[in-house]
Amino acid sequence: MNHAIRADKFLLDADRTTWHDETLWFVREKRDRAVYAVPEFQELRELASQIKDHTLSRLDLYLQEFEAAALANGVHVHWAADAAEHNAIILEIVRQQGATRVVKSKSMLTEECHLNPYLIKHGIEVVDTDLGERIIQFRDEAPSHIVLPAIHLKKEDVGDTFHTHLGTEKGESDPQRLTEAARQHLRAKFLAGQVAISGVNFAVAETGAVVVCTNEGNADLGVNLAKVHIAAMGIEKLIPRLSDLGVFTRLLARSATGQPVTTYTSHFTKPAPGREMHIVIVDNGRTQQLGRPDFRASLKCIRCGACMNTCPVYRRSGGHSYDFTVPGPIGAILSPNIDMKKHSSLPFASTLCGSCTDVCPVKIDIHTQLYKWRQVLGEADEIPASKKWSMKFMGRLLASPKAFALSGQFARKALRLLPHGLTHANAFNAWAVARELPEPPKQSFREWYQQQPQQIQQPAQPKVTA
């Protein structure tokens, strides 16, 4: 099933689609206000982009520096080549503790590796402690956004879910009362947690510390109550020095939610006495992407979600239509690297308007990479035959001025003669559902131009006097 077919399902509920679109646009506007309040924002973007470029160009060295510093801090460091190794390492650590209860704060990497079902299959209870993540965990759904995982749900949906799983009153949709119910429920889970798993926003090579940004403080509570902390990070999370961190924390929250900074920016450097801290460093296709010169810049992503909030296709098709852990424009670049065949439709889920590139805090050339993936997929024969042949046909047509002029004449006549039902919205013409076809002109610009008097076609050159 490709992106367009999955998006069709989302679009069946027109009210929800409009609501989703407007909600994310509201976040985009909040981001704009936060960004314009910082006069040096563009300099920060440039600096962040350069720091990430530099780090990626020496990733092997920084990874070694990070590992050495973390080991010196008394942290256990593990390396995982792929999702299977990542999951096996974490299960082993949990089993070594004799633990059966894990609390987990938000981590897109563990989503990518499908850690939850793996641990649950092996008899471990896993509780997602981020509110949005917990809601979708109850519903057995995947996150639809990397920062706002339950953004596809309205408060009434959350009320129904909590009624089923937490016993709140039927029909309850008051956000404060629902949040309080979640809070009471999660508090018990935190207290019972034996192992805490967190993601990593930034890993500092110089100090061997990991930095986790949350708005709910759930990572801190989980880590401080459990005996063991496991932090899972992709190899691209590195930054060289602690002094680089401020550049990214100033960009991250502003770009993500329009806040000046996330409520909690927690540094985890070493285990408290009597505790254990583990860091699992994961590749899972990242070195392959690093080896693709056209796409390596996608590894600069700091997962702020701004490209999703601004993307007209994401806003109106929903995160689940991407069927990949990271949806939206950046997901459409990362996903074909993992499985070109499965995700071949995603780089086409874009208007190439460039808004994603404009808002990206680390200046990833997102729309250029989407365009490039289309070419790579075409050359690899990973696009549907209908798209391939129609593109070939259009390529020929646009390359021939004569054929182009003739087709224009034909189209102008046909559009006037075609029955109304074929040029306006109906069951066979979804294109026109949200658009109006303009009245076709009687002649092309070229025909009009050739009818103009000579002096309009070739205006007299001004006389140059000495």
Ligand code: SF4
């Ligand atoms: S690609 Fe840029 S805008 Fe999109 S999530 Fe990553 S950092 Fe944010």
